Amino acid sequence: MQYVATFFAGAFLCNCIPHLSCGLRGELFPTPFAKPHGVGDSSPTVNFLWGLANLVAGALLHAAYPPTVGFNLGSAMFLAGFVILGLYLSRHFGAVRRNKNSQ
Numbered sequence: 001m002q003y004v005a006t007f008f009a010g011a012f013l014c015n016c017i018p019h020l021s022c023g024l025r026g027e028l029f030p031t032p033f034a035k036p037h038g039v040g041d042s043s044p045t046v047n048f049l050w051g052l053a054n055l056v057a058g059a060l061l062h063a064a065y066p067p068t069v070g071f072n073l074g075s076a077m078f079l080a081g082f083v084i085l086g087l088y089l090s091r092h093f094g095a096v097r098r099n100k101n102s103q
Contacts, residue, residue, distance in 0.1 A: 001065075002065045003073060003074065003077045004077075005061045005064065005065040006061070006062075006065050006067050006074050006077040006078045006081070007077045007078065007080060007081035008057075008058075008061055008081055009058045009059075009061035009062040009065065009078060009081065010058070010077070010078040010079060010080065010081030010082035010083075010085070011058075011081035011082065011084070011085040012054045012055070012057045012058030012061065013054070013055070013058035013059075013062070013082065014081070014082040014085045014086045015051075015054045015058075015085060015089065016051045016052070016054035016055040016058060017051075018051075018089070018093070019031065019047045019048070019050045019051030019054065020047075020048060020051030020052065020055065021051075022044065022047045022051075023044045023045065023046075023047035023048025023049070023050075023051055024044075024048060025044070026044045027044060027047075028041035028042065028043065028044065028047075029041060029042065029047050030093065030096060031046055031047060031050045032050075033046055033050070034046075038092070038096075039096050062078075
C-alpha cells in the first residue's frame with residue numbers, strides 16, 4: 001500500500017503544477033470539470049482550486065507515506081508517479097493545444 005500511495009503522491013504533486021500556474025496567471029486551461037472533460041478550458045479560479053486540491057492530496061499522501069530519501073523503492077515510486085503523469089499530460093495537452101490552434 002505504501003508504494004501505491006507514494007506513486008500517487010508524486011502524480012498529484014505533478015498535476016498541481018500546471019493548474020496552480022494557470023490559475024495564478026489568470027489563464028484558461030483544461031480540467032476534468034470542463035466540457036469536454038480534459039479538453040475544454042476551465043476558468044482560472046477552477047484551475048486554481050483543482051491545483052490546490054491536487055496539492056493537498058499529494059501532500060497528505062506524502063506525509064502519511066513518506067519515502068526515504070535515497071536510492072530505494074519508495075523514492076523510485078514517487079519519481080515514477082511524477083514522471084509518468086508528467087509525460088502523459090505533456091502529450092495530452094500538447095495534442096489539445098495543437099487541435100485548438102488548427103481550428
